[in-house]
Amino acid sequence: MDSDKITIHDIAKLLNIDSSTVSRALNNSPRVTEKTKNRIIAKANELGYQRNHLASNLRLNKTNTLGVIVPRISRHFFSSAIAGIEETAYKLGFNVIICQSLELLEREQSNINTLLANRVDGVLVSISMETENYDHFEGLKQRKIPFVFFDRHCNIPETSSVLIDDFKAGFDATEHLIIKGCQSIAHFSGPLHLEIYKNRFEGYKAALSKHNLDFNDALLFSSRLMEQDGIDNVNKMLALSFRVDGIFSANDVAAISAMQQLKREGITVPKDIAVVGFSNETISAIIEPSLTTINQPGFDIGRSATELLVSQIKNGTKHTTNEHIIIHANLIERNSSQKGKQPKD
Amino acid sequence: MDSDKITIHDIAKLLNIDSSTVSRALNNSPRVTEKTKNRIIAKANELGYQRNHLASNLRLNKTNTLGVIVPRISRHFFSSAIAGIEETAYKLGFNVIICQSLELLEREQSNINTLLANRVDGVLVSISMETENYDHFEGLKQRKIPFVFFDRHCNIPETSSVLIDDFKAGFDATEHLIIKGCQSIAHFSGPLHLEIYKNRFEGYKAALSKHNLDFNDALLFSSRLMEQDGIDNVNKMLALSFRVDGIFSANDVAAISAMQQLKREGITVPKDIAVVGFSNETISAIIEPSLTTINQPGFDIGRSATELLVSQIKNGTKHTTNEHIIIHANLIERNSSQKGKQPKD
DNA sequence: CTGTTAGCGCCTTCAG
DNA sequence: CTGAAGGCGCTAACAG
Numbered sequence: 001m002d003s004d005k006i007t008i009h010d011i012a013k014l015l016n017i018d019s020s021t022v023s024r025a026l027n028n029s030p031r032v033t034e035k036t037k038n039r040i041i042a043k044a045n046e047l048g049y050q051r052n053h054l055a056s057n058l059r060l061n062k063t064n065t066l067g068v069i070v071p072r073i074s075r076h077f078f079s080s081a082i083a084g085i086e087e088t089a090y091k092l093g094f095n096v097i098i099c100q101s102l103e104l105l106e107r108e109q110s111n112i113n114t115l116l117a118n119r120v121d122g123v124l125v126s127i128s129m130e131t132e133n134y135d136h137f138e139g140l141k142q143r144k145i146p147f148v149f150f151d152r153h154c155n156i157p158e159t160s161s162v163l164i165d166d167f168k169a170g171f172d173a174t175e176h177l178i179i180k181g182c183q184s185i186a187h188f189s190g191p192l193h194l195e196i197y198k199n200r201f202e203g204y205k206a207a208l209s210k211h212n213l214d215f216n217d218a219l220l221f222s223s224r225l226m227e228q229d230g231i232d233n234v235n236k237m238l239a240l241s242f243r244v245d246g247i248f249s250a251n252d253v254a255a256i257s258a259m260q261q262l263k264r265e266g267i268t269v270p271k272d273i274a275v276v277g278f279s280n281e282t283i284s285a286i287i288e289p290s291l292t293t294i295n296q297p298g299f300d301i302g303r304s305a306t307e308l309l310v311s312q313i314k315n316g317t318k319h320t321t322n323e324h325i326i327i328h329a330n331l332i333e334r335n336s337s338q339k340g341k342q343p344k345d
Numbered sequence: 346m347d348s349d350k351i352t353i354h355d356i357a358k359l360l361n362i363d364s365s366t367v368s369r370a371l372n373n374s375p376r377v378t379e380k381t382k383n384r385i386i387a388k389a390n391e392l393g394y395q396r397n398h399l400a401s402n403l404r405l406n407k408t409n410t411l412g413v414i415v416p417r418i419s420r421h422f423f424s425s426a427i428a429g430i431e432e433t434a435y436k437l438g439f440n441v442i443i444c445q446s447l448e449l450l451e452r453e454q455s456n457i458n459t460l461l462a463n464r465v466d467g468v469l470v471s472i473s474m475e476t477e478n479y480d481h482f483e484g485l486k487q488r489k490i491p492f493v494f495f496d497r498h499c500n501i502p503e504t505s506s507v508l509i510d511d512f513k514a515g516f517d518a519t520e521h522l523i524i525k526g527c528q529s530i531a532h533f534s535g536p537l538h539l540e541i542y543k544n545r546f547e548g549y550k551a552a553l554s555k556h557n558l559d560f561n562d563a564l565l566f567s568s569r570l571m572e573q574d575g576i577d578n579v580n581k582m583l584a585l586s587f588r589v590d591g592i593f594s595a596n597d598v599a600a601i602s603a604m605q606q607l608k609r610e611g612i613t614v615p616k617d618i619a620v621v622g623f624s625n626e627t628i629s630a631i632i633e634p635s636l637t638t639i640n641q642p643g644f645d646i647g648r649s650a651t652e653l654l655v656s657q658i659k660n661g662t663k664h665t666t667n668e669h670i671i672i673h674a675n676l677i678e679r680n681s682s683q684k685g686k687q688p689k690d
Numbered sequence: 691c692t693g694t695t696a697g698c699g700c701c702t703t704c705a706g
Numbered sequence: 707c708t709g710a711a712g713g714c715g716c717t718a719a720c721a722g
Contacts, residue, residue, distance in 0.1 A: 007699055018709045023701055031707060050462050054408065055699030058399040058714050073431070074424040074643075083418045086443055090459065095442055098431055114435065117395050298419075352715055363693050368717055376691060400715030403698050 006049040015043055026051065065095045066309065067115035067123040071103045071152075077298045078126065081150065084302025085124060092310050094121070105130040112136050116143070122309045123147040124302075127154055129191055129225070146312040150305040151296075152196055160312070160323040162305040166196045169294050169329045170203025173248045173276040176292060176331055178211045180274050182246030186219045188233050188258060190251040200250040200278075219244070223254045230257030238265060249277040259291075276331070292333045301327055351394040360388055371396065410440045411654065412460035412468040416448045416497075422643045423471065426495065429647025430469060437655050439466070450475040457481050461488070467654045468492040469647075472499055474536055474570070491657040495650040496641075497541055505657070505668040507650040511541045514639050514674045515548025518593045518621040521637060521676055523556045525619050527591030531564045533578050533603060533622075535596040545595040545623075564589070568599045575602030583610060594622040604636075621676070637678045646672055 008026065012019040017036065025032045025040040032040075043049075057063055066089050070078040082098060089096045097118055099111035108128050115123055116139060123140060125147055134156050140147050149161035177185050187204045190197035205215050218240060223229030233254060237244055249255035255277030262269050269275055269291070276292045304325055353371070357364040362381070370377045370385040377385075402408055411434050415423040427443060434441045442463055444456035453473050460468055461484060468485060470492055479501050485492050494506035522530050532549045535542035550560050563585060568574030578599060582589055594600035600622030607614050614620055614636070621637045649670050 008701095009699080019699090020701075020710080021708055023699095024708085027701080033707065036708090050464075052403075052699050053463070054399055054403040055714090056701075058397070058403055058698095058716095059700045059702085061714070063399065073428045074421060076419060076421070079419040079424040082443075083445060086418070086445070095463065097440055098427075098443070100428060100431070118398070118440065119395075353717095354715080364715090365694080365717075366692055368715095369692085372717085378691065381691085397715050400698090401717075403700090403714090404716045404718085406698070 006044075006047045007052070008049075011040065011043045011047060011049060014047075015039060062121055063095075063119050064093060065097060065118060065120045066306070067111075067118065067120035068096055068098045069101055069108060069111045069115075069123065069125045069127075070098070071101050071126060071128050073098065073100055077151070077296045080296075080298025081126070081302035081305075084299035084304075085306045086302075088303045088306035089310075092306070094306075094310065101128040101131075103128045103130060105133070109136040112139060116140075116145075120145065122313045124305050124309055125149050126152045129194065132193060146309060148305050148309040148312070150301050152194055154195070158322050160308055160325075162301050162308060162325045162327065164196070164296060164301065164329045165326045166199035166329075167203040167206070169278070170200035170248070170250065171207045172203075172331050173200075173292075173294055174204045174207035175211070176276055177246040177248060177274050178207060178213065180246070182274055183213065184216075184219070184242060184244050185213075185246040185248060186221060186233075186237050186244045188230065188247060188249035188251065188254045189220060189222045190225055190254075192222060197250055204248055204250075223251065225251055225253045227253060227257040230254035230259075231261045234258045234261040234265070244273065246274040247276070249275065252278050278329075292331060294329050295332055296329055297327055351389075351392045352397070353394075356385065356388045356392060356394060359392075360384060407466055408440075408464050409438060410442060410463060410465045411651070412456075412463070412465040413441055413443045414446055414453060414456045414460075414468065414470045414472075415443070416446050416471060416473050418443065418445055422496070422641045425641075425643025426471070426647035426650075429644035429649075430651045431647075433648045433651035434655075437651070439651075439655065446473040446476075448473045448475060450478070454481040457484060461485075461490075465490065467658045469650050469654055470494050471497045474539065477538060491654060493650050493654040493657070495646050497539055499540070503667050505653055505670075507646050507653060507670045507672065509541070509641060509646065509674045510671045511544035511674075512548040512551070514623070514676075515545035515593070515595065516552045517548070517676050518545075518637075518639055519549045519552035520556070521621055522591040522593060522619050523552060523558065525591070527619050528558065529561075529564070529587065529589050530558075530591040530593060531566060531578075531582050531589045533575065533592060533594035533596065533599045534565060534567045535570055535599075537567060542595055549593055549595075568596065570596055570598045572598060572602040575599035575604075576606045579603045579606040579610070589618065591619040592621070594620065597623050623674075637676060639674050640677055641674055642672055 008019045008022040012022045021032060021036065022040050025037045026044065053064065066085070068082065068085055070082070073079055073082065086096055097115060097120060099114060101108040101111055105128055108131060122145060126149065131154065134154055137147065137156060147159070149159065151164065153161040153163060174185060185208070187201065189201055192198055192201065201220070208215050221233040221236060223233060230253065247258070249258060255275070259269055259275065262273065267273055276294065278294050278296060304327060308323060308325060353364045353367040357367045366377060366381065367385050370382045371389065398409065411430070413427065413430055415427065418424055418427065431441055442460060442465060444459060446453040446456055450473055453476060467490060471494065476499065479499055482492065482501060492504070494504065496509065498506040498508060519530060530553070532546065534546050537543055537546065546565070553560050566578040566581060568578060575598065592603070594603060600620070604614055604620065607618065612618055621639065623639050623641060649672060653668060653670060
């Protein structure tokens with residue numbers, strides 16, 4: 001028999017009981033004798049029964065589906081995060097729908113409509129670079145669909161998020177350079193209206209301050225996460241009237257192209273100049289094996305955000321959570337013992 | 346009113362007609378007057394009606410969902426492919442469930458079970474490195490669930506796939522080196538039981554042969570896609586009794602670590618030695634901006650595979666298709682004009 | 691062209 | 707503890 005089409009009625013008939021009892025047993029209801037429960041489960045396994053989630057979800061008015069909105073799947077941080085999201089979601093019995101905003105506000109809005117049309121039970125979002133207005137999240141709130149921001153968040157009241165401790169990361173990176181002896185440290189930033197770049201910048205300033213170094217805004221170089229920006233930043237930096245001896249780059253795209261430009265200019269990295277950059281294992285291995293980097297724990301963030309979201313979905317009633325989970329990003333001084341490792345995420 | 350809970354019955358009642366007519370109109374059935382159709386659609390929009398796919402799918406016994414199995418989401422080629430899959434699937438009205446095999450046969454099998462339990466309408470697969478036995482795909486065949494291989498495929502009869510023209514890519518890469526003047530060209534391969542690496546290797550040999558160069562198996566270096574392999578390959582290569590003047594690397598992981606090892610050994614790339622490697626824009630920009638690479642068109646492959654799969658799902662009856670779509674990978678000689686571009690996928 | 695009827699597979703009152 | 711009955715929202719016969 002097609003094990004594909006076994007329903008609770010089939011197994012009820014074979015056992016001369018009612019399908020409602022089967023349903024209860026399969027949902028582990030306490031209102032069924034252990035004995036009959038066991039008979040039912042045995043028969044279900046024997047027939048290769050698989051619950052029809054469509055029917056179940058229709059009845060229960062839920063989808064067991066999570067929506068995810070990220071700027072771009074192919075950026076390593078996000079694909080790692082998605083790996084963590086998928087794995088955790090499946091474990092908790094949820095499916096996942098993934099959408100890309102491609103850093104466009106308009107697409108982010110239409111992504112939300114897609115997810116709404118799919119009646120997702122909850123949403124995970126990392127906002128686009130363009131997003132400075134948060135009206136499109138109101139639709140989710142109205143329908144009481146919980147959502148959790150991860151990595152890139154925004155300050156909507158009564159909203160949860162899972163973040164990297166960007167302040168600490170920026171602080172650690174900068175302090176690392178200071179302890180190494182750098183006195184004049186440039187900061188390659190990202191779009192400063194995004195919280196993550198703002199916080200990394202604040203960390204940078206705090207570390208300078210702690211070590212009695214003045215902040216010089218000529219040393220702040222912003223960028224829009226383009227390759228060309230890193231090159232431009234290096235050129236501007238080298239045109240300064242004084243010598244820079246360290247760089248903390250808060251975005252990896254700029255970090256990478258900056259490294260290359262430095263090399264083209266005949267500057268040895270990281271001997272002539274010390275650099276710390278946000279990155280990931282693969283990339284950091286490539287740009288400069290001895291470079292100190294700060295890994296973005298994408299997988300962990302994805303896992304953590306999913307767990308938080310699912311707990312909100314299950315709690316149902318109180319949609320007014322305002323929980324913030326902070327995940328640390330660790331400074332990694334790469335050395336030869338790390339070669340040959342496969343990335344885990 | 347909660348636009349969330351509008352059903353066809355609500356709009357039927359408001360218009361004093363039957364819900365079945367509404368259903369027909371919304372499905373654009375030809376058996377409804379244009380006039381009533383318009384009234385219905387207008388009212389639906391007014392109320393913000395959204396079809397409940399769960400109910401519809403339950404009735405129609407389908408899920409409008411595609412399953413995807415890839416070795417690892419965070420590898421750039423696969424995340425690009427997924428971007429193409431998602432975009433195409435949504436356009437065609439399908440959702441997507443993504444699974445990672447992590448290059449493990451066992452996980453690939455359990456992925457298929459997950460997808461079966463989700464009653465997906467079709468599956469896209471890029472097999473794991475371990476997969477040499479294809480029994481686990483029988484379950485899909487039995488239940489008449491169509492599946493399409495992409496990139497990494499296997500020779501199951503009556504099965505479709507979307508592939509890169511790996512033979513041509515290998516041929517082009519090698520010929521490129523020969524035309525540049527290389528006489529002694531090493532080949533860094535991948536696991537040769539995988540069709541893609543076999544075909545690239547065949548292309549390599551064919552180019553040598555065309556240009557009257559002998560194949561020397563001391564110049565063939567295999568690997569398991571680990572960083573360490575590229576390093577080992579370079580060391581072995583440098584230990585040869587004769588000089589190598591070109592490398593064609595058929596896998597990017599090895600290519601990257603190999604480049605670094607060459608530099609550590611004081612060899613200038615690509616002056617002392619010419620290299621062509623499989624890669625992607627970002628990575629190739631990093632390892633060596635002037636390096637010639639072969640881009641894997643992940644997005645296109647994802648799109649194409651999805652279109653093929655959906656057409657098979659819609660054709661329903663004939664599950665015996667055996668279609669192979671070949672996508673070309675182009676040789677890219679990077680130059681400065683390509684800097685600053687954002688990747689599109 | 692439109693209405694009536696029935697049922698996809700499941701879960702949940704309400705009775706017993 | 708279990709059975710009977712109804713309905714989630716939609717669509718597809720079958721009538722008219």
